Amino acid sequence: MRKSSNFILPALRSGKESSDMIFMKTSDFYYDLPPELIAQTPLERRDGSRLLTLDKRTGETGHGHFYDLPRLLRPGDCLVMNDSRVLPARLLGRREPTGGAAEVLLLVDRGDQVWECLVRPGRKVKPGTRLSFGEGALTAEVLEALEGGNRLIRFDYEGIFLETLERLGKMPLPPYIKEELNDPERYQTVYSRQVGSAAAPTAGLHFTRELLDQIQAMGVSLCYVTLHVGLGTFRPVKEDEITDHEMHAEYCMIPQETADIINRTKHTGGRVV
Secondary structure: OEOOOOOEEEEEEOOEEEEEEEEOOHHHHOEOOOHHHOOOOOOOOHHHOEEEEEOOOOOOEEEEEHHHHHHHOOOOOEEEEEOEEEOOOEEEEEEEOOOOEEEEEEEEEEEOOEEEEEEEOOOOOOOOOEEEEOOOOEEEEEEEEOOOOOEEEEEEEOOOHHHHHHHHOEOOOOOOOOOOOOOHHHHOOOOOOEEEEOOOOHHHOOOOHHHHHHHHHOOOEEEEEEEOOOHHHOOOOOOOOHHHOOOOOOOEEOOHHHHHHHHHHHHOOOOEO
């Protein structure tokens, strides 16, 4: 069984939120998803993925492919994409001095070489534990256990941390993907620039540079925001009621250039996608 997040729909009266709320439970979204239908490797052609369309006026649905996107756009529209780049934030190492296995997932850079992390096995990676990765090329000490089970970990290394991660880190794939990722760039969008996500902004993985060039050539404006996918994407909704589920913050930024393009598009009657 798979779970998706709960939702709350407010009942509105005279433009104000009513005290009457419609609560949706996690169980409302249970459904069977046979494991054999979960693709374990990406398509060789990014834009060959299937595309479901819905006409909001008629309710008609259609089935195509992602490379059909240009026929759904019009000159004067604006396409907004997330240029966040995935950090190879999954580190596999050993606990010292026992040599026991440890897995660390970097989540938030707290500064001064300290990161907030998810760890496994949590019961054995306690404050004071020393960790080693890449035969000692990267070492770390667990400083503190946070509420919710995360850890604050200080890392020690030579050189530049991001370069060390590029050598030692792995992409933090979703738990339902069991196959090893042979090409890490396949888990990045072709326009990724700003490093910081703990997981890929997957909606953009289907774009190719050729498809973007085609869209831009037909008169559609391209612009970018940065939203770093964070802890929330790894945290299942365990509570039955959404009001009991804690949401985690994610960093986002809208450049002035992007805001100007969006406003100009809306002013001239184009669509913002």
